[in-house]
Amino acid sequence: MSLGNFITSRTFIKHFFIAIVLVAIVLFVTLKSLMVYTNHGISYPVPALTGLNLEEASMSARANKLRVEVIDSVYNKNFAPGTIVDQLPLANSRVKENRVIRLTINSLEPxxxxxxxxxxxxxxxxxxxxxxxxxxxxxxxxxxxxxxxxxxxxxxxxxxxxxxxxxxxxxxxxxxxxxxxxNMKTALPDLTGFTLQEAQSTLTDALLNTGAIIFDKTIETAEDSLSAKIWKQLPNPKFTKQIETGSSVDIWLTTDEEKINKAYERNL
Missing domain, CATH: 3.30.10.20 (Trypsin Inhibitor V; Chain A)
Known part of the structure; x- marks a missing residue:
C-alpha cells in the first residue's frame, strides 16, 4: 500500500484520532495536577500581627496556613519590647498557603x-x-x-x-x-489636616512648642493615633497670626474626615 493510500485509510484515521484524544487526556490530567499542586485559586488572609509577640504571631500565622520570619529589629517606644512593629505582606492581604510573613520586631534593649x-x-x-x-x-x-x-x-x-x-x-x-x-514673635502655622508628627516638626521649625495633645473618641489604637489629623488648635490661626517664640500650641486630633473638612471650611 502506498503512503498516500495509508494516510487516507480508515485505520490511520482511527489511530490518529485516538492519539489526539490520548494527548488531550494527558494535557488535561497534567494541568489539573499542577492546579492541585499549586493550590490554584486558593488564597488565605494575612492576619494582623502588629502588637503581638513572636509566639502569638507564629500561632496566628499557622492558623491561617502561613509562616513567619523575623528579618529586622528596631526600637519603637510606642510598642512593648519583643512585639511586632511591622509586617510584610500587610494585614488583610491574601496570599498562597505557606507564604512567609516577614516581621520587624521591637528590640528588647533600646x-x-x-x-x-x-x-x-x-x-x-x-x-x-x-x-x-x-x-x-x-x-x-x-x-x-x-x-x-x-x-x-x-x-x-x-x-x-x-x-x-x-x-x-x-x-x-x-x-x-x-x-x-x-518678646520675639513668629508666624503661627495653620496645622489643620496635619498628622501629629507633621505638626510637631512644623511647630519646631517655627520655634514653637507642642502643647496639649487631645485625641477624640475615634482614636482607639496606636495605628489610629498615627493616622489621626488635626481638626482644632489653640491659638487659632484665623484670629492669631503671630505669637511669641517658645509659646505652646494645643492640638486636637481625629480620624473623622467630616470633622477635618469642616475645620478647613471654618478657617477659610
Missing part, C-alpha cells in the same frame, strides 16, 4: 547613640544634628543672652545632657536657646 556637640551652635544646626540622631526637639525654652538663637543647654527629662553622653535613640530633647531681645 539602641543608644552618642550625643554630639549641640551647644554654642545655632538652633538650626542643632535641629539637623538631632534629627540625624533619630530624635526630635520636644520643647524650646528661651534665656536672655547676647547671642540670639544660640543653643545654651540640652535637656533630657529636665536633666542637662552634654556632648559624649549616651542617650536612647529616638529620645526627645529640650533645648535652651539664647534670646538677645524680648
Amino acid at each position: 539602641e543608644k547613640v552618642i550625643l554630639p556637640r549641640l551647644t554654642d551652635i545655632s538652633f538650626r544646626q542643632a535641629q539637623v544634628l538631632i534629627q540625624a540622631l533619630g530624635s526630635q526637639i520636644e520643647n524650646i525654652y528661651y534665656q536672655p543672652s547676647e547671642y540670639n538663637d544660640l543653643v545654651l543647654k540640652v535637656m533630657q527629662d529636665s536633666v542637662e545632657v552634654t556632648e559624649g553622653e549616651k542617650i536612647i535613640k529616638g529620645t526627645n530633647l529640650d533645648l535652651v536657646i539664647g534670646r538677645s531681645q524680648g
Whole structure:
C-alpha cells in the first residue's frame, strides 16, 4: 500500500484520532495536577500581627496556613519590647498557603547613640544634628543672652545632657536657646489636616512648642493615633497670626474626615 493510500485509510484515521484524544487526556490530567499542586485559586488572609509577640504571631500565622520570619529589629517606644512593629505582606492581604510573613520586631534593649556637640551652635544646626540622631526637639525654652538663637543647654527629662553622653535613640530633647531681645514673635502655622508628627516638626521649625495633645473618641489604637489629623488648635490661626517664640500650641486630633473638612471650611 502506498503512503498516500495509508494516510487516507480508515485505520490511520482511527489511530490518529485516538492519539489526539490520548494527548488531550494527558494535557488535561497534567494541568489539573499542577492546579492541585499549586493550590490554584486558593488564597488565605494575612492576619494582623502588629502588637503581638513572636509566639502569638507564629500561632496566628499557622492558623491561617502561613509562616513567619523575623528579618529586622528596631526600637519603637510606642510598642512593648519583643512585639511586632511591622509586617510584610500587610494585614488583610491574601496570599498562597505557606507564604512567609516577614516581621520587624521591637528590640528588647533600646539602641543608644552618642550625643554630639549641640551647644554654642545655632538652633538650626542643632535641629539637623538631632534629627540625624533619630530624635526630635520636644520643647524650646528661651534665656536672655547676647547671642540670639544660640543653643545654651540640652535637656533630657529636665536633666542637662552634654556632648559624649549616651542617650536612647529616638529620645526627645529640650533645648535652651539664647534670646538677645524680648518678646520675639513668629508666624503661627495653620496645622489643620496635619498628622501629629507633621505638626510637631512644623511647630519646631517655627520655634514653637507642642502643647496639649487631645485625641477624640475615634482614636482607639496606636495605628489610629498615627493616622489621626488635626481638626482644632489653640491659638487659632484665623484670629492669631503671630505669637511669641517658645509659646505652646494645643492640638486636637481625629480620624473623622467630616470633622477635618469642616475645620478647613471654618478657617477659610
